[in-house]
Structures are given as C-alpha cells and as structure tokens.
Amino acid sequence: VDKVGGPPVRTYDMPESFKPSAAGTGDDLYRRSLYTFWRRTGPAPVLETFDVPKRVVCIARRETTNTPLHAFVLLNGPQFVEAARVLAEKLHRECEGNRERMIDRAFLTLAGRAPDDTERQILSRMFDEQRQWYADHPQQATEYLSVGTKARGDAVPAADLAAWATVVNALLNYDGCVVKR
Structure with a gap:
C-alpha cells in the first residue's frame, strides 16, 4: 500500500x-x-x-x-501465510509457471540474493513434495489458500498454488530473510 x-x-x-x-x-x-x-x-x-x-x-x-516463537509466527500467522500465497501467485504470473525462474525470483525478492545450486534443489524438491501432498489432500489445499482476506485468483490450480505458497512461506522463515547481518 x-x-x-x-x-x-x-x-x-x-x-x-x-x-x-x-x-x-x-x-x-x-x-x-x-x-x-x-x-x-x-x-x-x-x-x-x-x-x-x-x-x-x-x-x-x-x-x-532468536526464539522458536519467531518461526511459529512466521509460519502460522495469517498475515504471513496470506503474504506467501499472494507472492506465490505473483511469481507464477510473472514467471509463467517456470519453476527455476520462480525459485530464483522468490529467493532474490526475499533474501536479496540468488540461490545457490543446493538451495535451488532443496526448494525444487520441497515444491514437488508439497504439490504431491496437496494433490492428495485437496481440502487442506483449499483451507490453506483461504487464509486471509485477499481474494485468490483461479489461474493456478489449488495444489500448485498451495505448494508454491508453502515454499514461499518457508523462504519467509529462512534465516537469511529474517536476520539482517
């Protein structure tokens, strides 16, 4: 705003x-x-x-x-879950669903640098695991995507968007995004 x-x-x-x-x-x-x-x-x-x-x-x-409460709030607070979903939708739209570009752009946006190969592989694997889980549990995907008041677009399938939102939410909780050194 x-x-x-x-x-x-x-x-x-x-x-x-x-x-x-x-x-x-x-x-x-x-x-x-x-x-x-x-x-x-x-x-x-x-x-x-x-x-x-x-x-x-x-x-x-x-x-x-640095306390466990920080992680608890960043992973579960409605404002952070909603922000992760909205950023995931924006990334999907701007990168046209290209996984590598989405990971690179998300990492650059949140951490201020490009991910290394290991980080890229971890996030890609995380997306695959989360996508599979949300595909098997569509009700949980719908519930997760309904957190917050910002309306969700219909351009991205629910399982994909929930998986990307989870990846972005994990990045929001990443030490390199939270702590200024």
Whole structure:
C-alpha cells in the first residue's frame, strides 16, 4: 500500500489481543507496522514477538533475539501465510509457471540474493513434495489458500498454488530473510 500517514490500522490479531477490537479491512491490513494500532500498555502481539521496544524509552540499538516463537509466527500467522500465497501467485504470473525462474525470483525478492545450486534443489524438491501432498489432500489445499482476506485468483490450480505458497512461506522463515547481518 503506497499510502503515507493516516490513522492507526488494526492487524489480524487485534480481535484476540485487544478486546473489544476488530481487525482492519481492505488495504488497512497491508500497511506497514509503523501504522499498527497500539494500546498504551503494549504493542500488537506480532510486534511483541519480535521484541519491539517499549514506546516510553528511546533506544539506540535493538536487541537481537532468536526464539522458536519467531518461526511459529512466521509460519502460522495469517498475515504471513496470506503474504506467501499472494507472492506465490505473483511469481507464477510473472514467471509463467517456470519453476527455476520462480525459485530464483522468490529467493532474490526475499533474501536479496540468488540461490545457490543446493538451495535451488532443496526448494525444487520441497515444491514437488508439497504439490504431491496437496494433490492428495485437496481440502487442506483449499483451507490453506483461504487464509486471509485477499481474494485468490483461479489461474493456478489449488495444489500448485498451495505448494508454491508453502515454499514461499518457508523462504519467509529462512534465516537469511529474517536476520539482517
């Protein structure tokens, strides 16, 4: 979303964390975390998981932590699952379904570099395994692809899109995409 400024927006986890409060709608769900609604006593749970600093003090350098909760949120949070699906659809459209180009573009987009041969093979094998699993379990593919509010296109078969979304979601959780060194 290219909008700058405006009132705070409410993320997917607002109804669970700040009752009574509803999640945002439309483009509000996709704004930067800078615009996320905070209560006086604490930030949104996703921000808390990633060690957002308290607002009452100024800090010069953020702490670096690495906990299992980071992986849990990145692999299961609705905003990350939806982002993975939307990026998978975009990659499929731009790369015309070409597996190698999709893997290269996804890796470059998320990690900021091209994958090496080993990484490319791992992601290709992961796609094959996930595609087979989702082809055998179409109900789970449909459920996985229905996470979030962004409408899903029909150009890509459900098993393929779910497999690509899983690959992209795994890349979102990859250390090279999460940690700035």
